[in-house]
Amino acid sequence: MKLKVYADRMSQPARAVIIFCKLNGIDYEEVRVDISKLQHLTPEYSEINPMKQLPAIVDGRFKLFESHAILIYLACSYPGIPDHWYPADVCKRSEIHSVLDWHHSNLRRGPGIIYQNIISMPVIGRRFNPEAVAEGEKFLSASLSKIESFWLKDKGQFLLGGNKPSIADLSLVCDIMQLEVLDEADRDRLLGPYKKVEQWIENTRSAANPHFDEVHKILLKVKEKRQNLRLKGANNEGGGSAMKKPLLSRI
Amino acid sequence: MVLKVYADRMSQPSRAVIIFCKMNGIDYEEIKVHISKGQHLTSEFAEINPMKQLPAIVDGRFKLFESHAILIYLACAFPGVADHWYPADVSRRSRIHSVLDWHHSNLRRGAAPYVFNTTIAPVLGRPLNPQAAAEAETILTSSLSKLESFWLKGNGRFLLGGNQPSIADLSLVCEIMQLEVLDEKDRARLLDPHKKVQQWIENTRNATSPHFDEVHKVLMKAKEQLQYQRLKAAKNEGGSYMKKPLPSRM
Helix, strand or coil: CCEEEEECCCCHHHHHHHHHHHHCCCCEEEEECCHHHCHHHCHHHHHHCCCCCCCEEEECCEEEECHHHHHHHHHHHCCCCCHHHCCCCHHHHHHHHHHHHHHHHCHHHCHHHHHHHHHHHHHCCCCCCHHHHHHHHHHHHHHHHHHHHHHCCCCCCCHHHCCCCCHHHHHHHHHHHHHHHCCHHHHHHHHCCCHHHHHHHHHHHHHHCCHHHHHHHHHHHHHHHHHHHHHHHHHHCCCCHHHHCCHHHHC | CCEEEEECCCCHHHHHHHHHHHHCCCCEEEEECCHHHCHHHCHHHHHHCCCCCCCEEEECCEEEECHHHHHHHHHHHCCCCCHHHCCCCHHHHHHHHHHHHHHHHCHHHHHHHHHHHHHHHHHHCCCCCHHHHHHHHHHHHHHHHHHHHHHCCCCCCCHHHCCCCCHHHHHHHHHHHHHHHCCHHHHHHHHCCCHHHHHHHHHHHHHCCCHHHHHCHHHHHHHHHHHHHHHHHHHHCCCCHHHCCHHHHC
16 A cells, blocks of 8 residues: 655645655655645544644554654655665764754744745635734744754755755755745845855755755745736836835735 | 753753653763753853753763754663663654654643743743733643543553653653643643543653652742742732632732
């Protein structure tokens, strides 16, 4: 029985799991659970994951949720996965655990909140919360600072001084990619100060291509649609004043 | 060079790491870093953990922070640690990872800010925040429900149907123990509906005795002091204190 991966490619952790499977030749069936249609809230999906979140996997009779746990499980259970994804060395592995744990309480609380409020909540009829967005931005900037100054402080191309990507790089970069749906000026404002972070995103993308780009297509489509809407709106307003307003007022 | 554990026993994840070391006979030196005195914010401690949080360890030249990462490291790096703490079996181990990950965004995100914003903040010179407390309470009650109905389902004495404790039991129970400093009625209101949770806390405490109680002494002293202050305040208000809802009693 093939591995089943329950995913919505608009979900950052779901993308990390799918890209990992593709990169490592893991045979799987992607079962699409559309968050925008609230399919993650159905009783059927609760049988898979009672926490009603994505991603989740079913491997034979074994069910698992939480993307970090899934990535580790796949790295350990499937043959032929290169060591750099989840090293056998206890110290290197522990450092990866520490950045994955840090991620939960830091970076993950940034792009996710901003994205939810700007994109997914309006889609499901919930009101966007400017305070939540402001808090999301605060978490995001603090986290990007820490990645720039600490997690990327050594000479490697990846987190923790690595010269090859680990599951931590995949997880964190997929999270930051959620910012692609923002207005270019906002994205630049948020990411621009962090040169090492930008280079690292590019390194991870290159190391994980062509799968990285393919799995992110849906997100980039959303980005395009929003850009077209903004251009339309700017044309109607008589040219370009939209771009100078801060994020919150442009929603 | 002996393992160094930088900890404050008022910190839930610090307690989990210390109890784990004691249970498994891991030789270590406990270096107290007092949060209430701002010692975690010093430049010296930043050399140990630039995130300025506890716990952190230094094992020879290897530094590590984030308590789950530390517990896993200790379980793997030190000889003689019994398998039930962090099983070698990939599926069992993965389930432990999933509850530890869930903990970050759920129980921890509920319990810690709730206790802080209703009780502990003034001790650290910060104001109480009833709105943050209310938001945290929602997450906390939902998390306790999920523990009762999902993580403790089945006949085991511990999480995930286990009959012996894992690092996940230690981590999550130490988190819930922080509720000890709340007003008794508030604590009862939050925990009473969850019989399995209460039994599980007791199971974990027994399984890690006598270290569990010893490491929690500091917390229990804080609980006593806070109870005394509440009684004093009640007497000063002429006994009407006890009937008011929680936020106005702070």
